Amino acid sequence: xxxxxxxxxxxxxxxxxxxxxxxxxxxxxxxxxxxxxxxxxxxxxxxxxxxxxxxxxxxxxxxxxxxxxx
Numbered sequence: 420x421x422x423x424x425x426x427x428x429x430x431x432x433x434x435x436x437x438x439x440x441x442x443x444x445x446x447x448x449x450x451x452x453x454x455x456x457x458x459x460x461x462x463x464x465x466x467x468x469x470x471x472x473x474x475x476x477x478x479x480x481x482x483x484x485x486x487x488x489x
Contacts, residue, residue, distance in 0.1 A: 422446040422463070424470040426456035426484060428477055436471065453479025457487055 423445050427433035430451070437447050448463055450456035453476045460467060470488060472481035 420444065420446050421468045422448065422466045424448045424450065424456060424459060424463070424467045426450040426453060426470065426476065426481065427473045428452055429473070432473075452476045453481060453484045456484045460484075460488055 421444075423440055425433060425436055425440070425447055427436065428451055433449060433451070437449055440447050446466070448459050448467065450459050453472075456470070456472065456476075457479065460470070470484070472484050474481040
């Protein structure tokens with residue numbers, strides 16, 4: 420099963436994306452801001468196949484998270 424890291428600060432958007440990814444058979448790891456996304460990536464890097472990142476998030480933005488992951 421493929422695993423997706425989703426980082427989105429808007430709860431309603433994150434919930435919508437998570438529900439639909441799970442319905443499509445993906446395992447999902449959620450983060451509510453960039454700092455948490457980095458923490459989740461460090462904790463689950465072996466599992467994560469792809470990341471969906473909001474660009475404008477509090478604490479650390481999606482571009483910085485992308486740079487970190489790369």
